[in-house]
Amino acid sequence: xxxxxxxxxxxxxxxxxxxxxxxxxxxxxxxxxxxxxxxxxxxxxxxxxxxxxxxxxxxxxxxxxxxxxxxxxxxxxxxxxxxxxxxxxxxxxxxxxxxxxxx
Amino acid sequence: xxxxxxxxxxxxxxxxxxxxxxxxxxxxxxxxxxxxxxxxxxxxxxxxxxxxxxxxxxxxxxxxxxxxxxxxxxxxxxxxxxxxxxxxxxxxxxxxxxxxxxxxxxxxxxxxxxxxxxxxxxxxxxxxxxxxxxxxxxxxxxxxxxxxxxxxxxxxxxxxxxxxxxxxxxxxxxx
Numbered sequence: 001x002x003x004x005x006x007x008x009x010x011x012x013x014x015x016x017x018x019x020x021x022x023x024x025x026x027x028x029x030x031x032x033x034x035x036x037x038x039x040x041x042x043x044x045x046x047x048x049x050x051x052x053x054x055x056x057x058x059x060x061x062x063x064x065x066x067x068x069x070x071x072x073x074x075x076x077x078x079x080x081x082x083x084x085x086x087x088x089x090x091x092x093x094x095x096x097x098x099x100x101x102x103x
Numbered sequence: 104x105x106x107x108x109x110x111x112x113x114x115x116x117x118x119x120x121x122x123x124x125x126x127x128x129x130x131x132x133x134x135x136x137x138x139x140x141x142x143x144x145x146x147x148x149x150x151x152x153x154x155x156x157x158x159x160x161x162x163x164x165x166x167x168x169x170x171x172x173x174x175x176x177x178x179x180x181x182x183x184x185x186x187x188x189x190x191x192x193x194x195x196x197x198x199x200x201x202x203x204x205x206x207x208x209x210x211x212x213x214x215x216x217x218x219x220x221x222x223x224x225x226x227x228x229x230x231x232x233x234x235x236x237x238x239x240x241x242x243x244x245x246x247x248x249x250x251x252x253x254x255x256x257x258x259x260x261x262x263x264x265x266x267x268x269x270x271x272x273x274x275x276x277x278x
Contacts, residue, residue, distance in 0.1 A: 018135035021149060022142075036150040036160070038132070042168035060138065064131050 003040050004079040005029060007049065007068050011076060014053075016063035017041060041066060049075050107146060108133045110157035111164075118162060118171045128164065187265055194258035201255050204248035 009015065009023040020037060024030075044050045049072035057063045068076060108129050115125035139149045146154040153160035165171045 016135070017131060018138050018149070021139075036153050038128075038150075038160075039163045039167040042164050046167065046169040057134075061130065061134050063134060064127070 001083070002037070003044060003049075004076065004083065006037060006040060006044065006066075007072055007076040007079070010050070010066050011068050011073070014065040014067040016057065016065050020066070044072065048072075105133065107154065107157050108136065111161035114158045114161035115165055118165060120165050120170050124165075124168075124170055183269065187262065187269065191259070191262040191266070194255055194262055197251055198255035198259060201248050201252035205252065 005024060006020055009020050017037060045052060049069055050066045051069045052064050052066055054062045054064055111132065112125055112129045136146060
């Protein structure tokens with residue numbers, strides 16, 4: 001699921017590794033727990049789902065920027081569709097459950 | 104932080120990651136760690152539990168990028184299969200050579216023992232016990248083709264057992 005989130009945060013604007021973690025955090029996903037985004041970015045690159053290029057960052061050293069490839073955009077669209085379907089199915093199952101919170 | 108990057112770099116070198124790729128990953132990681140530190144974010148927050156195990160982190164990153172085998176187990180399995188193939192081939196060749204020697208009756212050599220203290224009284228020796236004169240060079244000799252045959256059969260049996268064990272071990276691995 002995190003790979004889908006990475007494709008999502010780089011789809012608007014190309015980003016380098018740390019920039020992506022900031023965007024994820026800004027959207028409420030304070031990751032990372034086990035592992036980190038770097039192996040995931042490596043896998044996305046290996047699978048041809050992202051394109052990369054090096055460019056200077058704001059006054060810093062050149063960074064490796066990532067953006068979804070055409071295959072990555074297709075994978076993102078499919079992944080979002082599957083995620084929404086799964087989420088709706090789980091919601092339908094859980095909807096009748098009334099949660100009582102003891103005060 | 105630089106120590107973490109340095110340990111990653113060493114691990115990539117040890118794993119055989121090409122120097123340019125290792126350098127690229129190390130530079131990106133170092134730059135990200137520096138920027139995170141400037142933002143007040145620790146390496147643990149950025150890398151999660153990987154921050155405590157740079158070698159595993161480095162290996163995982165390189166494996167996911169596809170620049171080293173996915174796991175050392177796969178590398179070991181490949182090496183083991185090559186050794187097994189070579190061992191089986193040598194045993195098979197030895198068997199073929201032994202059979203060829205037995206069929207052709209060549210060469211006329213034998214393996215002799217050094218136990219020269221064993222003597223039989225002439226009266227107890229049955230002349231028909233001895234093979235033809237050209238067949239064995241000395242007494243107490245064992246034809247080399249028979250020794251080779253036994254060794255080859257034992258080696259092939261051992262190889263079959265190893266292949267069987269290895270196959271079962273691979274079947275039990277997760278996909």
